[in-house]
Amino acid sequence: MNDKRQQLIVSAIKNGTVIxxxxxxxxxxxxxxxxxxxxxxxxxxxxxxxSKKYGTKGIIKVSDHWFAxxxxxxxxxxxxxxxxxxxxxxxxxxxxxxxxxxxxxxxVKCFNPNCITNKEDVGTKFTVIYDEHNELxxxxxxxxKNTSRDNLVFI
Ligand SMILES: [Zn+2]
Numbered sequence: 001m002n003d004k005r006q007q008l009i010v011s012a013i014k015n016g017t018v019i020x021x022x023x024x025x026x027x028x029x030x031x032x033x034x035x036x037x038x039x040x041x042x043x044x045x046x047x048x049x050x051s052k053k054y055g056t057k058g059i060i061k062v063s064d065h066w067f068a069x070x071x072x073x074x075x076x077x078x079x080x081x082x083x084x085x086x087x088x089x090x091x092x093x094x095x096x097x098x099x100x101x102x103x104x105x106x107x108v109k110c111f112n113p114n115c116i117t118n119k120e121d122v123g124t125k126f127t128v129i130y131d132e133h134n135e136l137x138x139x140x141x142x143x144x145k146n147t148s149r150d151n152l153v154f155i
Contacts, residue, residue, distance in 0.1 A: 014063070027047045073100065117142055
C-alpha cells in the first residue's frame with residue numbers, strides 16, 4: 001500500500017484513535033478486549049487488508065475516543081505489532097506502539113482448571129514472564145502455573 005492510500009485510511013476519521021497493523025486474526029479479540037464489541041461509540045474496522053510489512057493486517061478506528069495507555073496496552077498480548085495513531089481534527093497528533101504490561105489483571109483466564117480464579121469469584125492476576133525461547137507466558141499470582149500464549153482465553 002502506498003503512502004497516499006495509507007494516509008487516506010488513517011485520516012478518514014476527524015477525531016479519535018486508529019489502531020493499525022493488528023494481526024488480521026486478532027482484530028475481533030482486540031475489539032473485545034477494548035470493549036468495542038458492545039459500545040455506543042462509532043467504530044470502523046477492517047480485516048485482511050494488504051500490508052507490505054506483514055502480508056495482511058487489520059485496522060480499527062474509533063471516533064471521538066482516545067485510550068489510556070494501560071487500557072491500550074492490554075491489546076499487546078494479541079497484537080504486539082499494533083500502532084496506535086491519535087487523530088485530532090484530521091491531523092495525526094500521536095503515533096506509538098503498544099507495550100506488553102508487566103502485570104495483567106482480569107483480562108485472561110488462568111489455564112489451570114484447579115486455580116481459585118476458575119472456582120471462586122476471584123479476579124485473575126498475572127505477571128508477564130518470558131521462557132528460555134523468549135515466548136511470553138503469564139505466571140498466575142494464585143496458583144503459580146504459567147499460561148502460554150496459545151492457551152490465552154479472554155474473559
Ligand atoms: Zn491460576
